[in-house]
Amino acid sequence: MNKIWIGTNWKMTKTIAEGVAFTKELRSISEAIPSSIQLFIIPSHTALVPIKELTTETDMYLGAQNMHWEDSGAYTGEISPRMLAEIGIDLIELGHSERRQYFNETDVAINKKVHAALNYSIKPLICIGENLDQKEQLISKETLAAQLKVCLQGLSKEMAKEILIAYEPVWAIGDQGVPADAAYVADIHHFLRSTLVELFEEVGLTIPLLYGGSVNQENFLEYSKLENVNGLFIGRAAWDIESFQKILYTLEAKLGV
Numbered sequence: 291m292n293k294i295w296i297g298t299n300w301k302m303t304k305t306i307a308e309g310v311a312f313t314k315e316l317r318s319i320s321e322a323i324p325s326s327i328q329l330f331i332i333p334s335h336t337a338l339v340p341i342k343e344l345t346t347e348t349d350m351y352l353g354a355q356n357m358h359w360e361d362s363g364a365y366t367g368e369i370s371p372r373m374l375a376e377i378g379i380d381l382i383e384l385g386h387s388e389r390r391q392y393f394n395e396t397d398v399a400i401n402k403k404v405h406a407a408l409n410y411s412i413k414p415l416i417c418i419g420e421n422l423d424q425k426e427q428l429i430s431k432e433t434l435a436a437q438l439k440v441c442l443q444g445l446s447k448e449m450a451k452e453i454l455i456a457y458e459p460v461w462a463i464g465d466q467g468v469p470a471d472a473a474y475v476a477d478i479h480h481f482l483r484s485t486l487v488e489l490f491e492e493v494g495l496t497i498p499l500l501y502g503g504s505v506n507q508e509n510f511l512e513y514s515k516l517e518n519v520n521g522l523f524i525g526r527a528a529w530d531i532e533s534f535q536k537i538l539y540t541l542e543a544k545l546g547v
């Protein structure tokens with residue numbers, strides 16, 4: 291597994307104009323970095339169509355932040371996999387902790403969305419993470435194993451080849467988040483890798499495991515060097531193009547990727 295996945299979810303921040311301007315700059319940066327860095331961006335739904343036009347001729351992957359599992363129906367305010375497939379997105383982010391926390395998204399619902407995405411050849415990027423209570427109660431691994439097992443229920447090995455997992459401890463995300471120690475991340479990623487192998491045997495070794503949660507200029511290199519970290523899922527530190535560029539260029543220089 292040589293590719294390193296580096297990407298950002300813009301959450302509810304950039305407008306269409308801001309997203310388009312950012313993507314144009316990122317497109318020129320992407321031409322200067324090696325193909326072993328698999329870049330991806332996850333804009334708001336409103337910006338997907340114009341941004342798709344900008345990423346079509348590039349290696350950059352385009353993702354959406356959420357979707358329903360049904361193809362169509364009476365679900366006001368939702369967007370379906372059929373609609374996203376029409377735009378031509380590559381990835382769908384599922385189960386971000388903000389969706390779980392503010393919109394009551396459950397592992398069972400995420401599992402339905404994973405199947406729906408695969409049905410349309412959209413790669414699910416499934417986010418899991420323990421909250422502070424669970425960490426303090428020393429049930430991080432139990433929590434993560436349960437999230438993984440329910441989110442991935444019913445997937446064959448063939449289907450598992452198409453998924454990505456992002457480990458994002460809830461206590462490390464956002465303005466109030468505390469960056470995790472690299473040793474903690476290493477231990478959890480090792481555990482997640484063995485759980486994936488338990489579920490999918492040899493295919494479990496190939497599923498990209500990304501890390502996210504207050505990844506920034508100070509810590510990204512340390513995380514990226516860990517054995518079972520195959521990518522970084524970056525929020526705030528990648529929303530400013532100069533900051534993101536610095537991370538990408540430093541990665542290239544330091545890792546020789």
Ligand code: PGA
Nearest residue numbers: 463464503504505525526
């Ligand atoms: P952050 O966001 O890097 O701003 O903590 C990470 C995420 O929510 O994916």
